[in-house]
Amino acid sequence: MLPDKDNFFQNMKVKLTFIFLLWAILGLCCTSASAQVQSQNPEERIRELEKGIQESVDKFADNYKLEDWQIFYVDSIMMHDFKAMDEELQQLQKTKATNTDLYQQIQDKWTEQMYNAFHKVLNEDQWKRYLKNGAERERKNREKREAKRAKNKQK
DSSP, rough: OOOOOHHHHHHHHHHHHHHHHHHHHHHHSSHHHHHHHTHHHHHHHHHHHHHHHHHHHHHHHHHHHHHHHHHHHHHHHHHHHHHHHHHHHHHHTTOOHHHHHHHHHHHHHHHHHHHHHHHHHSSSHHHHHIIIIIIHHHHHHHHHHHHHHHHHHOO
């Protein structure tokens, strides 16, 4: 029995959109983007960050069919956490740190915080879709990196 073609393409569209959303979010935070953004003046950097966050919120809202109150919370969560993460990354960059693990640790900290905050905002069905679209895999990767950091600290 073949799967419903329309359903297949709709699921594929959601998955591809989620992957793009995740890629865009991580792209905002990676060190190379951070270095490029640092060359801009602070107001311009903040405007670009806010623009990227707004695009991510819009895609998130469309993919998970969020209600207005959920969009408000997702927007607030992303605005706060991405700006805080950006500040921490900028401070780290000002110290001229070259250890990529430090940058990754900051990204993991704020991504985990958003993950936990989204769990409180999304309903059960939306949460299951969020996990299925890659959030669960990303959480496991964060846990593995944290375990590796803890193991390296013990040495």
